[in-house]
Amino acid sequence: MSAIGDTCHVVPVVRTLQRAFPQAQLTWVIGMIEAQLIGDLDGVEFVIVDKSRGWRGFFDLKKALRNQRFDVLLHMHPSMRANVLSMAIKANRRVGFDHARAREGQRWFVNEQVISATKQHATDAYFCFAQLLGVDEQALCWNIPLSNQHQQFAKNHCRNDKPLVIVHPCSSQRQRNFRNWPTECFARVADHAVSHHDAEIIITGGATDFEQHYANEICCLSSHNPINLVGKTTLKQLLALIEQASVVISPDSAPVHMATAVNTPVIGLYASSNPERTGPYLSQQWTVNKFPEAAEKFLGASENQIRLGRRVHDPSV
Structure with missing residues (x-):
């Protein structure tokens, strides 16, 4: 995710997936700044990308994930940077936004898309990814750790x-x-x-x-x-x-x-x-x-x- 606000929108989706699939391993590719806020969420493995490194950041991510293949990639940020980074992630299912919201060519980097919706809050838009995985009951909680x-x-x-x-x-x-x-x-x-x-x-x-x-x-x-x-x-x-x-x-x-x-x-x-x-x-x-x-x-x-x-x-x- 590219911004702190976006990561806050996604946290309840992560909590929803954790409740629905308690045995699932969740990995979150995240920026350095955003990781300062939520990089210690329980039950999530974080792979931190330094966005200032440009293409070197892509190769850093590819190296970090070279031995992993995921069942599902939730490509939740439609931007060219995220599109490029997604190519470093091996996954069977690659889920992105519907055509109307798949900005900057995101649809060319995924093989599934969430159901189209015209008027949605950003948080509800991210919940569409959980719904595509068959999870309709939302866990509207964050529980971001504070020491x-x-x-x-x-x-x-x-x-x-x-x-x-x-x-x-x-x-x-x-x-x-x-x-x-x-x-x-x-x-x-x-x-x-x-x-x-x-x-x-x-x-x-x-x-x-x-x-x-x-x-x-x-x-x-x-x-x-x-x-x-x-x-x-x-x-x-x-x-x-x-x-x-x-x-x-x-x-x-x-x-x-x-x-x-x-x-x-x-x-x-x-x-x-x-x-x-x-x-x-x-x-x-x-x-x-x-x-x-x-x-x-x-x-x-x-x-x-x-x-x-x-x-x-x-x-x-």
């Missing part, structure tokens, strides 16, 4: 007498990605949470210069001095913090789905992407969904007229 040290880190930053609100203001940085809410809006929401709910505010994020600047600006604009942990947590520490939180406020980003994994409510902020596909799976009722308006304004179509998964790439969104 005592991770949990203690979270407790050290929480006050038991106050509700904890985690503000994760930035999504991953990529070309033409306009998911982030203005800093002044986050500051106003943080101040409201403190003044009206006596909440403690923690701002989280990665270590990029952009995220550091974004968080610093929110802190400067806020009247109540949020705790700034941007660039100061590992993924496990962040998950432990989220588990302690009363709510997470975030645009379409990994912590939305990490919060789902630990059953923490999410207020998702969505305009450039459709939360019906990538929103917080268990918190849709609290999601701020401006995607229909953005689609009408910038794409000239209703959300029902465009492909699920299409994004709005306009800076003013």
